[in-house]
Structures are given as structure tokens and as C-alpha cells.
Amino acid sequence: MRCGSGCGRGCPWRGARSPMRRTWRGRGRVTRRTRRLGRRSSGRRWRWRSRLSLPCRRSPWSRWWIRAGSRWTPSSPSSSSPGRQVQRIFEALAPKHLHNDARSLVEYSCFRYLSRDNSDLHSNLKELAFQKLVFVTMLAWEDPYKEDDSPLSSLDNYSVLGRLVGEDAFVRIAPAVAGVADVSTAHYLFRALVGAEKGLSFDLWTTYLAELLKVHHGRHRQTHQMGDNFLSDEQVLCIGSSKKRPVLKWEDNIAWPGNLTLTDKALYFEAIGLSGTKKPMRLDLTDQNSRVEKAKVGPFGSKLFDSAVTVSSGSTSDEWTLEFVDFSGETRRDVWLAFISEIISVYRFIREYGPGDNDPAIHDVYGAHKGKKRAVSSATNCIARLQSLQFIRRLYEEPAKLVQFYYLSNAPFGDVVLQTLAVKFWGGPLITKAKSSNHMSPQWQRSSEDPSSGVAHVYDVDGSVYLRKWMTSPSWASSHSANFWKNSSVKHGVILSKSLVVADKNLVEKAMVNCKEKSKVVERTQATIVAATIEGIPSNIDLFKVFGFHLVV
Structure with a gap:
């Protein structure tokens, strides 16, 4: 038998498996004899209440996240079941219209557990059970009331064979897992993984995560082995050296083979x-x-091979020309171009949107001193994901769209998305020093002002403060920036952290909605221009329509 929403054999959130349950009616005292006879001392009998018509208020998928919390983290003793406890917390936090929304419950159960982790790469990603749990959650987000013949009592027994995850579910859930995806590039990451297929399969999902873990593990090993050759505060990101595909450094029309190493601050060539x-x-x-x-590049000054990049560090003497030999095309050069561009772009972002290293106000906002490290870690994670796609041969046609800082610096409305990232990295609770006669103790303050007021500081969805004095970029004065921050507050969702909002979007997600819409317009315009170039401008009327020319026939 199934409950009203058809969630399986007996709703796990309604108690017993039977579709009928007995409840006492009346005020009579219950005794051993009357219980055996099925009635109270007042003579009233049991009343059978049907549960078939009651809607399921719990998605059966969400209880696996509740069990995950007790499996991977210590659980506190409780007299009630974990499911009912989460149910009460969710209903206490969520608006009334979300109480019966199964998708919101899936998000809450998932985000509630993931909000406990603050690392750059989630520590449970190495476990296959956790990888499967995230994959099943993406399936559940797409259709939380889907009927399934598989037993819902065990995640291990649940079959994902032939199941495919769609783009919207991936973009919503994957960025919540630390290190797996970024909100700004998740769409392109999904398209790179899927390619010509209809969706993301479980095998492809686990293959991607396994390669991602190898990349991060290899970084730590390489940094430890090659620490003497680099500065102590640098981390090795990737090494370009291969006998079949060497890296050549051109100097005075002479190519020198060598080993190229990229760290989070510099390039090294041996x-x-x-x-x-x-x-x-x-x-x-x-x-x-x-x-x-x-x-x-080419011999004797010729430009025969389109497989090189020119990197400079401010002066002509510090300019390198590096060729990435790749007989299969330009893919290797384009990937390394994205690597180097992302490192340059993240430090440009830090200079434009972050406070100075010697700014005393950085100590007035809790956690702001870690903002630079968070930004660099975000960039290095983008590079790790691009490396993983390269190793499993799932590269996107434009690798630059998979590294967020370089992509956003050239994308329409990207400056506003960068503003939201700055608030995410450097924003935090405001700290004031309350003086007393004997001691001085730090206090937390969260402003009750409207974040969209724009009078002084900018506020994240969780009340984190980004100081006005840090808003030195000219992009803050633009009209589209002002319009965005006027409508940036969360009105209907449940805020678990600045990055995790149930039934609503965080600041970065809201800014990316506008960025995606404007990017589609630009892509259509570019496609029209290309078509006009091929077919001839006079014969392509669509080109004139795009630019707003009114043709009179």
C-alpha cells in the first residue's frame, strides 16, 4: 500500500507501514482490559483513520541525508527519531507554504549536512557511498515524488543504473559540495561532462570525482617533493612535461625544451x-x-604553429613565449591558457574588490583576513576541475568558460557576479570592541538594516558585512549594480549559510541568472554576425534586426 503521494511502500515519515491506523476517541481511561477489548472504560471503541488520502509531507529521499549525518558525524542522543526531529526543525524555520514542498525538504536535508563543512574539498568525497548519496539527491531534486520499485530503506540497495541527472539538478546540488563545482561555471561543467549524451550518468559522475581526487592528491605530493625549488608559500598546481608532448620556450628564434610548472603565484620553467x-x-x-x-611561433621568425602563448609580468624583459606541442590540435594550448589566465585574473580580482593587506579594517569583520586565501583556493579548484576534465577527455569547446574569475571578467554582467563573490569571500559578522572598566571583549553585531539600502555597507543573505570602504571598483557605481543590490534580499527561503539557501538563491546564484540571460543574447548576436560574414551582410536581414535597424520594404 502507498501513501497519498505515492512515495513507496508505506511512508517513512508517517510511522507504520499500514495504510490504516487506530486512534483513541473520547476521554475514557485506558486499562489493560479495555486495551485488549479495543475500547476505553467509557465504552468508546477504536476509530480507524484512513491514511491513503493524506498527502506525504516528507520526501522519502531526504531521510538518507539524515542517516548520512549520523554516519559521517557523531550523533547526539535523542528520544525522537532523526526524521521527526528534522521535520520539526524544518517546519519551524520554513515559511508555511514550504511545509509540504518535498523539493524544499530535499534541499534542506542536503544543505543542512553540507553546511557543516568549511573545507575547500569535502572530506567525504573519497567515499563511494557519499558520491552515490549526492547523485541520488540530484535525482530526487528533479522529481522528489517519483514512484520507484527499488527499496527506499537502504541507499546501498537503491539502483541508479540507467538513471540520468539533468542540468538544473546538477547546477543546484553540485556547487553545494565543496570543490565539486562553482555556481558561475556549473552549467558549462555539466555540458562538458555530458557532451552529446542526454544526462549525467552515475558512472561518469564517479569517474569525474575520482579524477578530481587524484588531482588534489597529486598536488600535495608534488608540492612536498619539489618544495626546495619554489617559494615556501606556493602550491604546485600542475606540471607540463612530457617526452611525446614537450613544452618549448622560444628565445631568439630558438626553442628550448623543458619542464613547465604552474603554482598559485608564478610560472617556473626548467x-x-x-x-x-x-x-x-x-x-x-x-x-x-x-x-x-x-x-x-615558428623557425626564423615565421608564424607557422598556432600552439603557443605569450606570458608577461609587466616588462618586456619578463616576457615568455611558450609552445605546447600537441599534434591533435590546439586543445592543450587552450587549457594552459585558461590555467594561467585564471591565476592572473584572481589576483586582479583581489586588487580590485578586496581590502589591502595593511588595511586595519580587515580586523573589524570576522574572517575577512581569510578572504584572499578563499579567493585563491576557489581559483585553484577551478583549475583542478579543468585538469580532471582533461584527463577523462571531457573538455568543453571553450576551456576558458570553466575557470570562473577569467570567465566572469569577460562575461556580460560578470562584474556584478564578481561583487557577490567579494561579499562572499570578505564578508562576515561585524566585530566591535565593548570597553568595560576591567576588560575588553569582542561582540558580534549583525545589522538589521535592509541590505539593499546601499547607504553604507553591503550585506550578504546571512547578514555578513562587506565594508563600504572596500567598494573601490568602478563597477559598484554602475546602474545595473545598484539595481541588483536593491533586490538582493531573500524573502521566502531558509538561510543556512551565505552559500546555502533552501527554496531560494544566494547572491551569486541571483547574479548568475542575469549573467546567463545576457550571455545568451551575446551568443545569439555573435552567431548572427558569423552567419552574416559567411553568407554576406546584405542578404542577412537578421543581422539588422539584432542591431535594431528598421527596414522599410
């Missing part, structure tokens, strides 16, 4: 000569004048 490997050369990528662009 030339390989007849006498062995030479001392590595370093090119700083944190300088405000650092830049990288595509280049063509």
Missing part, C-alpha cells in the same frame, strides 16, 4: 640542455601588469 636540467626560471603572475595571450 630548461633541459645537454648537461641536464638548468636552474628554474620564475615568472611572477601576481603583478598588476601580468597578462597572457595566444601566439604563433
Whole structure:
């Protein structure tokens, strides 16, 4: 038998499996004899209440996240079941119209557990059961009331064979897991993984995560092994060295093979000569004048091979021309171009949107001193995901769209998305020092002002403060920025953290909605221009329609 919403054999959120239950009616005293006879001392009998018509207020998928909390983290003793406890908490926090919304419950159960983790890469990703739980959650988000013949009592017994996750579910759930995806690039990550397929399969999902874990593990090993050759505060991100596909550094029309290493601050090149490997050369990528662009190289000054990049660090003397030999095309060069561009872009973002290193106000906002580290970690995670796609041969046609800081610096409405990222990285509770006669103790303050007021500071959805004095970028004065922050508050959702909002969107997600819409317009315009170039401008009327010309026939 099934409950009213058809969630399986007996609703796990309604108690017993039977579709009927007995309830006492009347005020009579219950005794052993009257209980055996099925009536109270007053003579009133049991009343059978049907449960078939009652709607299921709980999605059966969400209880696996409740069990996950007790499996991967210590659970506190409670007299009530975990499911009913989460039910009461959810109904106490959520607006009334969300109490019977199963999708909101799936989000709450998932986000509630994930909000406990503050690491750059979730520690449970190495467990296959956790990977399956996230995948099943994406399926549940798409259709939380779906009837299924598989037993819902065990995640291990639930079959995901042939099940595919859609783009909207991936974009909603995957960025909530630390290190798996970013909100700003999740759409392109999904399209790169899926390719020509209809959706994301479980095998492809686990393959991607396994490769992602290998990349992070390899970084720690390489940083430890090569620590003497680099600065102590740098982390090795990737190494470009291969006998079949070497990296060549061009100097005076001469190509020198060598090993190229990218860290979170610089590029290192170790030339390989007849006498062995030479001392590595370093090119700083944190300088405000650092830049990288595509280049063509060839012998005797010819431009035969379109497989190189030119990287500079502010002066002509600090300019490198690097060729990435790839006989299969330009993919390898484009990937390394995205790697280097992301490191340059994240430090440009820090200079434009973050406080200075010597700014005393950074100590007035709790956690703001970690903002720079958070931004760099976000960029290095983007590079790790792009490396994973490269290793499993699932690269997107434009690798630059998979690294968020470089992509947003060139995307329409991307400056507002960067503003929301700045509030996310540097925002926090405001700390004031309350002086007393004997001691001084820090106090937390969360402003009750409307975040959209724009009078002084900017506030995140959880009340975190981003100080007005840090808003030095010209983008804050734009009209579309002002319009966005006027309507940035959360009105109907449940806020678990600045990044996790149930039944609503956080600031980055809201800004990305506008960015995606404007990007689609730009892509359609570019496609029209390309078509006009091929077919001839006079014969392509659509081009004139895009630019607003009124044709009179």
C-alpha cells in the first residue's frame, strides 16, 4: 500500500507501514482490559483513520541525508527519531507554504549536512557511498515524488543504473559540495561532462570525482617533493612535461625544451640542455601588469604553429613565449591558457574588490583576513576541475568558460557576479570592541538594516558585512549594480549559510541568472554576425534586426 503521494511502500515519515491506523476517541481511561477489548472504560471503541488520502509531507529521499549525518558525524542522543526531529526543525524555520514542498525538504536535508563543512574539498568525497548519496539527491531534486520499485530503506540497495541527472539538478546540488563545482561555471561543467549524451550518468559522475581526487592528491605530493625549488608559500598546481608532448620556450628564434610548472603565484620553467636540467626560471603572475595571450611561433621568425602563448609580468624583459606541442590540435594550448589566465585574473580580482593587506579594517569583520586565501583556493579548484576534465577527455569547446574569475571578467554582467563573490569571500559578522572598566571583549553585531539600502555597507543573505570602504571598483557605481543590490534580499527561503539557501538563491546564484540571460543574447548576436560574414551582410536581414535597424520594404 502507498501513501497519498505515492512515495513507496508505506511512508517513512508517517510511522507504520499500514495504510490504516487506530486512534483513541473520547476521554475514557485506558486499562489493560479495555486495551485488549479495543475500547476505553467509557465504552468508546477504536476509530480507524484512513491514511491513503493524506498527502506525504516528507520526501522519502531526504531521510538518507539524515542517516548520512549520523554516519559521517557523531550523533547526539535523542528520544525522537532523526526524521521527526528534522521535520520539526524544518517546519519551524520554513515559511508555511514550504511545509509540504518535498523539493524544499530535499534541499534542506542536503544543505543542512553540507553546511557543516568549511573545507575547500569535502572530506567525504573519497567515499563511494557519499558520491552515490549526492547523485541520488540530484535525482530526487528533479522529481522528489517519483514512484520507484527499488527499496527506499537502504541507499546501498537503491539502483541508479540507467538513471540520468539533468542540468538544473546538477547546477543546484553540485556547487553545494565543496570543490565539486562553482555556481558561475556549473552549467558549462555539466555540458562538458555530458557532451552529446542526454544526462549525467552515475558512472561518469564517479569517474569525474575520482579524477578530481587524484588531482588534489597529486598536488600535495608534488608540492612536498619539489618544495626546495619554489617559494615556501606556493602550491604546485600542475606540471607540463612530457617526452611525446614537450613544452618549448622560444628565445631568439630558438626553442628550448623543458619542464613547465604552474603554482598559485608564478610560472617556473626548467630548461633541459645537454648537461641536464638548468636552474628554474620564475615568472611572477601576481603583478598588476601580468597578462597572457595566444601566439604563433615558428623557425626564423615565421608564424607557422598556432600552439603557443605569450606570458608577461609587466616588462618586456619578463616576457615568455611558450609552445605546447600537441599534434591533435590546439586543445592543450587552450587549457594552459585558461590555467594561467585564471591565476592572473584572481589576483586582479583581489586588487580590485578586496581590502589591502595593511588595511586595519580587515580586523573589524570576522574572517575577512581569510578572504584572499578563499579567493585563491576557489581559483585553484577551478583549475583542478579543468585538469580532471582533461584527463577523462571531457573538455568543453571553450576551456576558458570553466575557470570562473577569467570567465566572469569577460562575461556580460560578470562584474556584478564578481561583487557577490567579494561579499562572499570578505564578508562576515561585524566585530566591535565593548570597553568595560576591567576588560575588553569582542561582540558580534549583525545589522538589521535592509541590505539593499546601499547607504553604507553591503550585506550578504546571512547578514555578513562587506565594508563600504572596500567598494573601490568602478563597477559598484554602475546602474545595473545598484539595481541588483536593491533586490538582493531573500524573502521566502531558509538561510543556512551565505552559500546555502533552501527554496531560494544566494547572491551569486541571483547574479548568475542575469549573467546567463545576457550571455545568451551575446551568443545569439555573435552567431548572427558569423552567419552574416559567411553568407554576406546584405542578404542577412537578421543581422539588422539584432542591431535594431528598421527596414522599410
